[in-house]
Amino acid sequence: MTAGPQNVVKPRHMPALDGLRAVAVAGVVAYHLGLPAAGGGYLGVDVFFVLSGFLITGLLLGEWSASGRISLRRFWARRARRLLPALVVLLVTLAGVGWAGGTIDRSALRADALSALAYVANWHLISAHQSYFAQFAAPSPLQHTWSLAIEEQFYLAWPLVLIGLLRLGRHRWRALSLGVIAAAVAGSAATMAWLANGSADPSRAYYGTDSRAFELLVGAGLAVLAGRRRRTRSGPALTALSWAGGLGLVAAMTLLSGTPSWMYDGGFLAAAVLAGLVVDSVSRPDPGRLGRCLAARPLRAVGRVSYGLYLWHWPVFVLLSPRSIGLAPALADLARLAVTGALTTASYLLVEGPARRWRPSGWRRRLMLPGTAAATVGAILASTGAVAVAAPAAVRAAPVLHSATAAGGAMLAGEPFALSRSPTGTDPLRVLVIGDSVMNTEEPALAAELQSTGEAVVRSLAFPGWGLTSTTSWRADWPGYIARWRPEVVVGMWSWDNRAAATEPAAYRALLRSALAELMAPGDGVDGVVLLEFPKVGQRDGETPAQMAAVEAQRRAWSDAARAAASAEPARVSFLPLASALEVDGNYSAWLPVAGGGWSRARTVDNTHLCPTGAARLATAFMAAVGPAWHLGEPPQSWLDGPWSADHRYADPAGACPADQPS
Numbered sequence: 001m002t003a004g005p006q007n008v009v010k011p012r013h014m015p016a017l018d019g020l021r022a023v024a025v026a027g028v029v030a031y032h033l034g035l036p037a038a039g040g041g042y043l044g045v046d047v048f049f050v051l052s053g054f055l056i057t058g059l060l061l062g063e064w065s066a067s068g069r070i071s072l073r074r075f076w077a078r079r080a081r082r083l084l085p086a087l088v089v090l091l092v093t094l095a096g097v098g099w100a101g102g103t104i105d106r107s108a109l110r111a112d113a114l115s116a117l118a119y120v121a122n123w124h125l126i127s128a129h130q131s132y133f134a135q136f137a138a139p140s141p142l143q144h145t146w147s148l149a150i151e152e153q154f155y156l157a158w159p160l161v162l163i164g165l166l167r168l169g170r171h172r173w174r175a176l177s178l179g180v181i182a183a184a185v186a187g188s189a190a191t192m193a194w195l196a197n198g199s200a201d202p203s204r205a206y207y208g209t210d211s212r213a214f215e216l217l218v219g220a221g222l223a224v225l226a227g228r229r230r231r232t233r234s235g236p237a238l239t240a241l242s243w244a245g246g247l248g249l250v251a252a253m254t255l256l257s258g259t260p261s262w263m264y265d266g267g268f269l270a271a272a273v274l275a276g277l278v279v280d281s282v283s284r285p286d287p288g289r290l291g292r293c294l295a296a297r298p299l300r301a302v303g304r305v306s307y308g309l310y311l312w313h314w315p316v317f318v319l320l321s322p323r324s325i326g327l328a329p330a331l332a333d334l335a336r337l338a339v340t341g342a343l344t345t346a347s348y349l350l351v352e353g354p355a356r357r358w359r360p361s362g363w364r365r366r367l368m369l370p371g372t373a374a375a376t377v378g379a380i381l382a383s384t385g386a387v388a389v390a391a392p393a394a395v396r397a398a399p400v401l402h403s404a405t406a407a408g409g410a411m412l413a414g415e416p417f418a419l420s421r422s423p424t425g426t427d428p429l430r431v432l433v434i435g436d437s438v439m440n441t442e443e444p445a446l447a448a449e450l451q452s453t454g455e456a457v458v459r460s461l462a463f464p465g466w467g468l469t470s471t472t473s474w475r476a477d478w479p480g481y482i483a484r485w486r487p488e489v490v491v492g493m494w495s496w497d498n499r500a501a502a503t504e505p506a507a508y509r510a511l512l513r514s515a516l517a518e519l520m521a522p523g524d525g526v527d528g529v530v531l532l533e534f535p536k537v538g539q540r541d542g543e544t545p546a547q548m549a550a551v552e553a554q555r556r557a558w559s560d561a562a563r564a565a566a567s568a569e570p571a572r573v574s575f576l577p578l579a580s581a582l583e584v585d586g587n588y589s590a591w592l593p594v595a596g597g598g599w600s601r602a603r604t605v606d607n608t609h610l611c612p613t614g615a616a617r618l619a620t621a622f623m624a625a626v627g628p629a630w631h632l633g634e635p636p637q638s639w640l641d642g643p644w645s646a647d648h649r650y651a652d653p654a655g656a657c658p659a660d661q662p663s
Contacts, residue, residue, distance in 0.1 A: 016282035017051060018303030019294030024048050025306040027253040029313050029340075031473075033333055039476035040256025043249065043271050045147050046215050048310075050275040052151050053158075053219025054283070060162055061223060070163055079155050083148070085355035086311055086347050088376050091117060094141055094315060109140070116145040117376055119152035122207040141315035146207050148311075153209050154216045162220075174224055181221040188214035189269045196264030202484060205264055215272040222280050242281030242290055245274035259480040308347035313340045321465050329469065416574045416629040417528040419488065423455040423632060430457055432487035436494040437464035438534065438609055444644040445615035446491070449623050452639035453632050459485050467496025468515050469508075475518060482524045489630075490519050491622075493532035498554035501561045509561050516565060520572055528572035530626070531562040535579040535618070536588040538607030581621040582614055591662050592617060604656040611657035612645035 024044035031041025063070050091113050098109050115124035125146050162177070169176035188211060195205035205211045252271060260267070282291035302309070316339050322332035423429035431450060433443050439462040447458035461481065468474065501508045520526045534555055539548055559577065566575035582602055583589060591599035592613055602614030610618070623635060650657045 014283050014287070015295035015300050016287045016291035017055070017279070017294075018306075019296060019299035020047065020051065020278060020282065020303070021306040022299040022302035023250070023294070024051070025302065025309050028310065029337075031253075031476075032314055032317055033336075034471065034473035034476070036475065037254050040253045042259075043253050043256075046268060046271045047249065047275045048147065049151070049212065049215035050219040050222075050272050050279060052154070053216035053221075054223045054276075054279050055219070056155060056158065057162065057220040057223035058226065060159055061227070064166060070159060072159055072163075075159055076155070079152070081355050081358070082352075083152070083307070085351050086308055087116065087145075087148070089347065089351050090311055090315065091142075091376055097319070109142075112140045112142040116142045116149070119149045121149040122146040122209060123149070126204055126207050141318045144310070144314040150207075150209050150212055151216070154213065158216070158220065174228070177224045178221060181217050181224065185214040185217045185221070185269075188212070188217065189266065192268065193265045196261070202259070202261075202264055214269060215275075218272045218276045219279065222276050226280070226283070238277075238281055239288055239290070242277045242288075245277030246290060248274045249278070257476050257479055261480075261483055305344050305348045308344040308352060309340065312343040312347065316340045316343065322470055324465075416530065416576070416626045417570065417572055419527050419630050423630065425454045428455050428457050429489065429630065429632070430485065430487045431459070432481070432485060432490045433458060433460040433462050434466070434490060434492040434494070435462040436466045436496050437462075438495065439493045439532075440464060441604075441610040441649050442493065442615050442618055444647045444649065445610075445612065445619040446622060448639050448642050448644040449616075449619045449635050450632070452635040452642070453627075455632050459487070465496060467494050468511055469500045470496040474515065478518055479521075479524075482519070482521075482526065486525050488525060488527045490526060490529045491532065492529065493534055495534045495555065495558065498534070498551075498558045502554040502557035505557065505561065509564060512561055512565050513568070516569070516573060528574065531566065531573070531575045532618075532622070533559050533562070533575070533577040533579040535582045538588045538590060538603065540607055576622065576625050578618060578621040578625065581617050582610075599661050601657055601660060604650075605658070606656070609656070612650055616640055616645075 024047035027038060027041035027044035027047075029041075030038035031044070035041075060070055060075070063075075094109065095113065111124060112121070115121045121142065125143065161180075165177045165180060166173045191208070192205045192211035192214075195208065195211055196202040249271065252274075256263075278290070281288060282294055284291075287295065313336075316336050320332065320336050320339060322329045325332055325335060327335060419429070421427075429450075433439060433446065435442075440460070443458070443460045443462050447460070450456040450458055465471065497508060497512075500511075516529055519529055536555065537551065543551075559575075563575045563577075566573045580586070582592070584592065588607075590601060590603045590605075590607060592602040594600045594613075600613040601611050602617060603609065604611055623632075626632070627634070
């Protein structure tokens, strides 16, 4: 065909859209910082989706209008030059951090990085059962690349679909395209609602390309419609709607607390429509007052670097936690923003800009993409090559403690609270686990033993670095999870608040009471919360006796705070001091005696986390304490031999739980 469609929006720079990008990325960054007035900041991603659909479709239609064809090769090459270089630099940087021994889960980094490079991170997260709203619960520094994956998948598929619509529709291409887009938007939004309502975890609905496509298609539909505009600026009605859309988006970003279930039943679609109203208004030749506000120079400056800002902020936030850099949360946030700003600027000036301007030819052009991909894959594989592969076998070979008498109810500070009902096999007790990396290594055993009764189901939000003071997003995240999963009991254990409990006991106890009230809010169905005593830890590299004593004093301070919380509300909060189940003669021990003689490693080589034997011992003590009070059946001894002991958490890093004996 030699004649393209007429009446399409010609590609041009629209400063107001840079400002809209700035608002979107600011919302995401604020949400990831856990700021109290940014509980809906994640909607910035939805704004990006609408913008991408609008701009990409406009570019494609503009090319078709000018030349009667769309060069897929040139289109995909432009996208690669725009997106791939900065991503590659990020992946190589993280690979280097992992190789150098940085605070990255290297057992997960390889798969995360390869899926990010292949732009399938969203499907990888779905298969790994990671939730965006528990992103702090599995803080991969690449978790945020799920949205880039959806956009790239759209860039691959949508041009093919659009070319087909243009060829089939000919002079009626616009009507055909709008009909197909409208049907696809409705189908995608319905898919989101169906997936979210059919599962306790909405992550499949949130991450799926099929269930998020409607936002990109809303933008695409606007681009198709844009050529029919008769006004260079919005009329009074559309102007009012665009202001309402912009203010509505800002209000949602500010006022939402987590993700209520109705967001999946049309809330995300409504957000996309609101964003579309703004885009349609401010993308006109005369963008109006709203467009001029968004085109303010500071907003344009942030919008121009929004890709790099989005790319770098989350890894920086994950790696530079308040505790890891030894700063108070507010100062740590300022430091994280400063580092993010520096990396974003460097990415824009040294990577993204030169890559967009570079025009390779000949063999360089042919080898650019496969060569870059191969080199990046090589760096990822080399830096994560030592991640545990054989270690799970070693873990299984280590004997697991086969004793249900290691700890008993005598260690309780009081009986566990009573449930409002007796669990059954058809209506099992719903348990939610929260905590830090030590609870994360306890959770496989705890879940295995509870679920072996056939009368309990367990979900986990435990993750490395979690604490009320170290992770401030819990206020926004918990309501959505509780509404979706409907837990009846929450079990928590963590240590990242120990210092706060010791240095500011009154303030920390108030914070803990506030958190418990959030978990047990009226009408949310939670009967109560069990706080487990955090176990003693052994000497870590370079730690002096004085430092060890301070660590132990802080551990006891948290226990005192938890015990006080349980004493204040014994009907709904229990504190179980079970840590002695992991001790020998009242002292820390990395090994525990096994029935029949010998020892089995209970703690990892870092003298902090749990190996299968330690996890099983603590789970057994927990079950002995709560089982009778909650009318749970006796777990079969076979649960100890289940596949849980081969969980990758016990092999991170490789050799964390060797089958050794004390010397």
